[in-house]
Amino acid sequence: MIPFITDDDIDEVQVKTGLIFDNERRQAIKSYSDIQACPGSGKTTLIAAKLILLARNWRDESKGICVLSHTNVAKNEIIQRLEKSESGRKLLSYPHFIGTIQEFVNRFLAKPFCRSKGIAIKQIDDDACVKYIEKRLSWKTKRYLEGKPKANISDLQIRYVDGDFEKIIPGFTKHSSSDSYKCLLSIKESMIDDGIFFFREMFEYAQAYLKVNSDVILAIRSRFPLALVDEMQDTSLIQDEILNKIFLYEGSLFQRFGDADQAIFLGDDENSNSYNTSKLKVINTSHRFNSSVALLATRLSTNRISLVSTQADATCQPHTIFIVDESSRRKVLKEFAILCSSLPIDNELAFKAVGGVGKAKKDGLTLQHYFPTFDKGNSNKHFKPKKLIGYFRLAKEFKSCTSSGYKIILEGISRLLSLAGYNYLSVSDLREIIRDSKEKFSVNEKIIVILISDLNDEASWYKNSLELLRLIGLKEWETEVTDYISFSPSSPELSNEIEINNSFVEVVNDRDVVIEIDTIHSVKGETHSATLLLETKYYQYDIHQVLDNIVGLKSELPKGARKKKFMKQIYVAMTRPKYLIGITVDNSRITSTQKEAAVMNGWRIVDLTEADT
Template sequence: MSLAPRRAGWDTIQYGDDDFRWAAQQLGLPDNAFLGEDGADARRGVLAHLGDLDVAACPGSGKTTLLVAKLALMLRDWQGRGQGICVISHTNVARHEIETRLAPAAGGHRLLAYPHFVGTIHGFVNQFLAGPALRSQGIVPRFIDDAFANRVRTAKLPFKTRSGMATAGVELGKLQVLDADGDLGDVKWGRGNLRKDGEAYQALRSAFVDSMAEGYLRYDEIFLWAESLLARSPSLLGDIRRRFPIVFIDEVQDTTEPQARILHRLFTAGEGSAVRQRFGDMNQAIFGHADASDAVASTDAFPRDGCAWPIANSHRFCSAIAALADPVAPKPAGLVGMRQASPTPGHAIFLFERAAAAQVLPTFARRILAHVPAGMLKDGRFKAIGHVHKPRVDGSDHLVVGDYCPGYDHERSGLDPRPTRFVQALATARSKHGDVRQTVDQIAGAVLHLARLADPNAKVSRRERRHLEVLDALGDDDTARRIYLGLVELVARGRLPADEQEWAEKWVPRWTRVAAAIAGCEPGDVGAFLDWTPLGSQQDKTPASNTFSYAHAAGKLEIDVGSIHAAKGETHTATLVLETFYRGNNLARLKPWLLGARHGDEQTSATIRDSLKQHYVAMTRPSHLLCMAMDAADFSDQDVDAMIARQWAVARVSSTGEVWL
């Protein structure tokens, strides 16, 4: 059977400048947004091309906007019956951004319904491959989550095995099954490998196999089941390519090796491939781990020779920020900043004494007030971000984000925060101002987690939205449904418990009642999930512990604090990059790049390459002001001279304030 997809007529269309102006108008952009002043902007070529394409887009290039514009054009002219466009993202946040931006465009809502697909790679594989594969084996997918699957598996292990793992330094979370039959490969145990026919290995294997049979899987384990289904039914490849003759993959740099293998097999390998267009920037591949063998995909590397399409001009920042950030990219793109530069840019480095770390944010606030236009202070976005934002657990004094912002709570920061306490989840959901759907789904996620803590076997339907899963699970229990909807409305309106007493007496009993209706039993030992933790003011935009407020003559300046990972994709008015410690101080490690002695380097160590990518992402967030905070002990007077020569303003920060050099 041929794998060649039947075309829906779209591949014969020739788009021109009038179409590109129409797309810009649909998105509320200037008519020449995709053409440029001279009509030769690289974005024009992306919209015009209907074959395979790898768009290597720099930070601030409007990559997602460009993808949405192309989708709007194709949906306008799509005629395929039973055939659709497939759009794959790597996070729910990215998927939500595509949906939100496309919604106002004429016909944009069509992408959200059959025969099209827009969602995460896990959602696609689960819907079309892993889900059917599991059900064919009599397995009902109950909960796909790394932490929860590990918890279930640990509980299945005999005490002797758990004790042996602790002695041998084996972490269950780092073990990986290699196939759907539960092969764990070689398991390091002390100085050697665990015998595969031994008691401990078999206990581990049984824990993995049994938990998968019960429907509890890690995220990437669904790819194993997808592979097993394709091995049994190779004709599915042709079915998928006929259903989706064109696929768009966003944020492709975040693709892991297992994901790349399945995507390549589904849409590209062999004859009769679907048209594939990928969008990303390998310089921003920060979601893998430097030590992970599959952190960056080697299968079908991006961008591919012959279809690479670079976009190196950014509308986000000016030429000064571009010049400071470009050397830090492992593979510099030759960044071009298109925003008009300020006559007094003010980009600065703060060299702080370790005892004065808490003075860094006030110094940043004063720099903002001095160099950001007064009209932007009220609605501007100001953020301080660092690589390592989880608190220290080893008793060291290594720098983390919390050293700059006392009270910082890492569990309220992230792309999709997963607080360890219910009340934190509510506070995080409340902070999603202007996005009721996201708020409600985050609340629903916390309720479902509580129900599963009560009973890991609680049966919950798999729906596109977690809120719908809760409503389905509550069934005809009108009392629980009324309680749930009432509490959701309270939080969506900004209401949270004022103190521990109100939480314990009024909120916990109601949430427990809802969770019991879902689980079919009262929540018993749920650890600290229902414990109280202090919250910020109910009027705050975000939980107060992750916002630094600085009072000034005209009002109050608020600076959000978080991780570099959580800031990826964001645009800030001003960004402060914080020194943190990972196998050494990160910014000190990057001294040659920051001082202009080195320009990129893909051949350096994995640790340095990871730091380069992290801080390239961080340094390309701001539109107006870039500042960096570094440990003064790591930089000499000669280094300071080099900083000034690169047009940085430099201040030494102590407990009494800053002194500009």
């Protein structure tokens, strides 16, 4: 029997944790209605609280709770919350399952089907598949595909259609006797023989398993009488279909969490799933941003959700629309940095500039037009020094102890702890552990001592790094840790880490103001101090297409799937900051009427085309 959660149970959690659950959140915990939770609503905290309350009274040793998410990040956030609770830790092992939708499908559907058919699976990875294909393409086939702009080698996959498997050959709509067709077909057959598959192909095998073995649905339902899904808004149509086949039935307990307004990972032809088109219970109060941000972002809600802030308003810089042209476009980061310099100093929150398109495109408008050295592959999330000293050298590039520098050091310490055998800790979790530790001041003081020391002095590094290890509780370690903390000379590649890591730095009144540049998709789920939205072009100019909504001239939704997608991306960007929103638009794409409306509805206009600044 599924444990019943009462208000008294929730009250007990509030007393123990200091959290407050209002009526909407209580209903989400007690019921199994689908929930749309706005940005900053504390959705992960709510899900974790519900799971802990269920786990406290869970008695069945053969039936469990299935908790699914769209990404590893969301999965790990839930796991980390559960690990802090004695009851929550019960859900981290059999009979329960916590994982991504991909992991669930692989384990319970795709792999069992492939084993039954004698199909070996050695690797499931899109990048590995693309490299495999590229290595085997003939010169003639490469030339053929170059002449087919819409043909993509990542589409060389199997599909389950009408009870049979078909091979999709990019660049061809039907069977062909051409050499290029034969080359691609041969590569696909070799991939299957070698057990190398795209992630999507596992869902095709899963569909086949569900069709040929109806008992598997009953078996999964019996094992998991209760299922929760996080980030439901980003599930593809095939993921949605599989989840519904298994968990959506009369009498089922199947609850989905997400935010349909933030569904930005679906393609233009996959702009809806059963969750995004459902009538959802709404949590519209946010703990992230102030009321002025809530008011502006509300205009971009495709589901017409009125955001409400729980934060006390603080005196901040005005939300600003920067007008640029080709010659002044690169000035906007400096001007935004000057605005940010007056915001409260919060080492836990970054200043970021984001856009929809990161890759350079011919005749396009991308992040590189604002910051020429931007390279998605070299972002802070991708670049990792080989040794701990490299993290400190990287952080030292920032002239003062900023949130960006401190975050880099915590990333290095997190990696150190993983090498020492500890469970993975995110930067936010590590920051929280340090904050609650009795060694808090000693650890942070030692970090500052190392930062201001000569990192080319080997003796100094060993002395300070060993002291840091002692403060964080490491007394013994293996060779792998010894190598990681060992000294290494400064590398020439570190002389320009600020650019390598896609960060713009402006010194304002002796304060380093660091603006991190990234794509909108990469910052989803983050909280910033201030966010600058840079106009980019994906077939059309994104901000221009919804500018009437941004400035308050229109309230109705734009027509067309692409414009709605732009609106959701801009909504995601505008709901990241705690204090300040900035927007950049070309002077050829904003009218005098739009400028007047913007000023009347809470925006300040700064025209960077009028004079050098």
